Amino acid sequence: MNFRQxxxxxxxxxxxxKARTGGKVADYFEPYFPEEIAYAAGILxxxxxxEHEPDVISDKWIYxxxxxxxxxxxxxxxxxxxxxxxxxxxxxxxxxFNAYEVITNNKPALxxxxxxLPDYTDSTTSKDVLRSELAVFRERLExxxxxxITDEKLDHAIAVYNENRLLLRRICELRRAxxxxxxxxxxxxxxxxxxxxxxxxxxxxLEQFLRELEGRQPGRDxxxxxxxxxxxxxxxxxRLVESLGGNVxxxxxxxxxxxxxxxxxxxxxxxxxxxxxxxxxxxxxxxxNNWRRRPEHIFELAExxxxxxxxxxxxxxxxxxxxxxxxxxxxxxxxxxxxHYMERDMSVPEExxxxxxxxxxxxxxxxxxRLAGWHRKAVL
Amino acid sequence: MDHKYGRWPEDVWxxxxxxxxQAGKITAGIDVGTTSTQAAVLCGGALxxxxxxxxxxDFGAAAGRALDLAxxxxxxxxxxxxxxxxxxxxxxxxxxxxxxxxxxxxxxRGARFLFGAGVRTVADLGGQTVKAIRLYDWNRVRDxxxxxxxxxxxxxxxxxxxxxxxxxxxxxxxxSLEAERDPEPVSTTCWAYANAETLGLFGRPEFKAEPLTExxxxxxxxxxxxxxxxxxxxxxxxxxxGEIQIDGGLAFTGGLAKNPGITRRxxxxxxxxxxxxxxxxxxxxxxxxxxxAAEQEAGE
Numbered sequence: 001m002n003f004r005q006x007x008x009x010x011x012x013x014x015x016x017x018k019a020r021t022g023g024k025v026a027d028y029f030e031p032y033f034p035e036e037i038a039y040a041a042g043i044l045x046x047x048x049x050x051e052h053e054p055d056v057i058s059d060k061w062i063y064x065x066x067x068x069x070x071x072x073x074x075x076x077x078x079x080x081x082x083x084x085x086x087x088x089x090x091x092x093x094x095x096x097f098n099a100y101e102v103i104t105n106n107k108p109a110l111x112x113x114x115x116x117l118p119d120y121t122d123s124t125t126s127k128d129v130l131r132s133e134l135a136v137f138r139e140r141l142e143x144x145x146x147x148x149i150t151d152e153k154l155d156h157a158i159a160v161y162n163e164n165r166l167l168l169r170r171i172c173e174l175r176r177a178x179x180x181x182x183x184x185x186x187x188x189x190x191x192x193x194x195x196x197x198x199x200x201x202x203x204x205x206l207e208q209f210l211r212e213l214e215g216r217q218p219g220r221d222x223x224x225x226x227x228x229x230x231x232x233x234x235x236x237x238x239r240l241v242e243s244l245g246g247n248v249x250x251x252x253x254x255x256x257x258x259x260x261x262x263x264x265x266x267x268x269x270x271x272x273x274x275x276x277x278x279x280x281x282x283x284x285x286x287x288x289n290n291w292r293r294r295p296e297h298i299f300e301l302a303e304x305x306x307x308x309x310x311x312x313x314x315x316x317x318x319x320x321x322x323x324x325x326x327x328x329x330x331x332x333x334x335x336x337x338x339x340h341y342m343e344r345d346m347s348v349p350e351e352x353x354x355x356x357x358x359x360x361x362x363x364x365x366x367x368x369x370r371l372a373g374w375h376r377k378a379v380l
Numbered sequence: 381m382d383h384k385y386g387r388w389p390e391d392v393w394x395x396x397x398x399x400x401x402q403a404g405k406i407t408a409g410i411d412v413g414t415t416s417t418q419a420a421v422l423c424g425g426a427l428x429x430x431x432x433x434x435x436x437x438d439f440g441a442a443a444g445r446a447l448d449l450a451x452x453x454x455x456x457x458x459x460x461x462x463x464x465x466x467x468x469x470x471x472x473x474x475x476x477x478x479x480x481x482x483x484x485x486x487x488x489r490g491a492r493f494l495f496g497a498g499v500r501t502v503a504d505l506g507g508q509t510v511k512a513i514r515l516y517d518w519n520r521v522r523d524x525x526x527x528x529x530x531x532x533x534x535x536x537x538x539x540x541x542x543x544x545x546x547x548x549x550x551x552x553x554x555x556s557l558e559a560e561r562d563p564e565p566v567s568t569t570c571w572a573y574a575n576a577e578t579l580g581l582f583g584r585p586e587f588k589a590e591p592l593t594e595x596x597x598x599x600x601x602x603x604x605x606x607x608x609x610x611x612x613x614x615x616x617x618x619x620x621x622g623e624i625q626i627d628g629g630l631a632f633t634g635g636l637a638k639n640p641g642i643t644r645r646x647x648x649x650x651x652x653x654x655x656x657x658x659x660x661x662x663x664x665x666x667x668x669x670x671x672x673a674a675e676q677e678a679g680e
Binding site: 245316329333338340341342343351352355356358360361362363 | 469480481483484485509519520522523524525528615617618662
């Protein structure tokens, strides 16, 4: 199953899907986008994934913003996303909001919607506020597509997405094993592909992948790491970790485990069920303002997946991640989970990053046994 | 641009003793950095010889030359070495190395060798990176940080500045300490801008409300280095509860460790006096690699 290629071919896939089904494609940026409502309207939700490409286009639009936001503009203005009929942004990151504004201003024909999601997700009024926002979103989609989004259609969409979350969770659980049958890079490639494909089709592929995994022999005995921080858009970091004798066995990324961690619990008021699901998901820092639940969630994952250490990888200029570094660092230190903090952009500069990771893996290894981690010199 | 001002002096030393034949295990470490290369030879755990050279464009050649010089002139050859460990940015290019080890662990071990067992925090002020390393009481790395942004606080940028200003790299630090006050530091994010800003402080003083003296300009520039390095050190995990952030066990390694204009300012800000060594602090990586090579050879 070449999920990496599927994620790379996402633009072709979306264009083919449109031709095949006659449906509309709505791209989205933020992990809080309620995909079920769009799916119920017969729309294919496609996550905009950033790439690393020389860019001479975006600077005049949002100079100095984070690299993913700039690259999203770059991809759009180069015509890679011409299949896109609509673009939705959910309240969250300011850089991404700027990218949304630039793109929609450049193509006024796009359906555009800005969905407000409270920053204080667990205040007394949050669920009612979000529910009303979802109702507005449903009405706008109905007007745009000319289709009614009935409760039956919402039920179907919720069922498809819940099944998708369950399958991803089952695959994720395999990583708890002492010698997981899948690597961190395989897992991240799968998650990225999952976010750009029709979930009904993807669920079939995930079932097939699960059967394949169940027949695999246990993997290598490696240092078990957790990946925390800004979203990643490729699996390069995981691959580098694997080349140095480690394995990312769990993550706490917006487009990683946080994407699928909690299901929608059905109730009569479908929109309220969705509101509660998105307000109750593991939060990124900008939505974690009341109780700072994120550090504890990170710790629970670290315990459950028996990690030896954590990598905190923050996108340069990411203003979300960094706001709660103090809380995450303090908790990891208090509980003696070694971690290494680094900043990166879209690329993973190999020598510089390898220097950090080699040192960190050696630091972690020494905790388990004696100082080891010798790398026999490669034949050049 | 004349490059002689930014060129720090190379150094080769050997004990010249033929006693190495009776000594215990002989190991070598080679630290190939982006701007400098060191080789250190240890006989029975004691320093026998070393070389500290400019790296140049060829990592592999620099490593070989440094090792041959460190072997000295008393008959020791590469064949007498039980193990050679490479480290540094160019470690994968060291043909004669049996193994490689990351720079963080090598500098940590080397610092304990050079500065004593009391080392708890190491600041490796290298040509391209600044690494802050915190150690447990025993020989184990507890935490480390590496600079993310570019190069203020890195040796290579100081070499360039010295060439631009026509001041020797060995003199700029002491001269900066002649300043009666430390002016505001220059830009601390980008070394190219920092150097341009420093040059600008010399130009057209009539436009400055309060023109700086030469020593103050150097102080302003080196204070920016100190500030940047402090930022990396400050991100390390705190020492045990109740202890201050940095205790007396601070050691500087790397080329900038020899610049008092930087190290004194860091000491002043932290309120500590760093440990000293009779050996060149640039050797820490190579010595650490040689020590770790001995451990590996012994199967420890």
